[in-house]
Amino acid sequence: MSDDVRTIEWTGDGLRLLDQTVLPHRVEYLTVRDVDVLVDAIRRLVVRGAPALGVAGGFGVAIAVRQAARDGWDGARRDAAIARVREARPTAVNLAAGVDRVLPFVPAGEDAVVAEAQAILDEDVRGNHAIGAFGADWILDRVGDRPLRVLTHCNAGALATAGWGTALGVVRELHGRGRVELVYADETRPLLQGARLTAWELDRAGIPCVVQTDAAAPSTILRGFVDVAVIGADRVAANGDTANKIGSVGVALACAAAGIPLVVAAPWSTVDPSVPDGNGVPIEERPAEEVLTWSGARTAPAGARGFNPAFDVTPARLVTALVTETGVLEVSAGTTPSMRRGGSAVSSRGEGAGGGA
């Protein structure tokens, strides 16, 4: 993403968000100055993607601190507002983690909170570049040092992060090395993060891309059109089970059946060691209207009810590699995130089970 378009930044006036609900047709920003507007923006996916939500969580606390001073709130009201930000969406662990990370700075005041939230943002951008390099190295080593056909699901790009992207950071790095033949971008039902956002990012970056329906993805993989799938994550359990946008598990099953790698690209801030496996990940269920309507018009018959889980869990045995900012864990081969601070060894490149920050 070029410098003229920032997903999320603190301007002093408030938190400036690129409104992802109107992309790719319009580039509009929303400046958030109060907590209720932020909670609504998170729920409507004005800002979305696990790492970007972590940054929003950190700055959300700054908004609450400023609002408390402005509107004369007591501590209890301020803390309740912070809790609303923390709980605005349940699956991406980054949101709660972002809030929790800045909380100790609340007594020191707004500037201290903003500085810590800015550190989350800056670390995310740095980490994504490292993820891109580690991921590209691993893929070219394991899949082949040639222009590759890459499949991705949802949007794990600059828009989903503070910049550069995780899965799309790997794609950007591969492209920079002349190693992308084509990207298959799954459209990502029902809110089209792939068709609207991933395709927009790839087009701006000059990376060849086709958009396909989610239902096409397993077939595309089984027909031999894809060399590697690279996706992001909303929460990675200690055993490597990975929650990501609904539809990811179908991609993973097809990759396993076709014998191609499924690579999950995510920062350590998306790993939740407190959750032993995928059963412990809360899965957001979104309004039924998102699947019962199209462009605001009802598509399903009046009597139909909807079921709209926003995420699924890919079992660790289907995750070939987890690429973090400190290296690569070969999860299906038995190297899990829980081994990070453990002892024994790990991966092909750089990362050990005891590695990382």
Ligand SMILES: CSC[C@@H](O)[C@@H](O)C(=O)COP(=O)(O)O
């Ligand atoms: C780097 S973003 C990783 C994930 O958060 C992403 O793949 C995803 O599932 C986003 O879902 P969304 O509902 O758009 O917030």
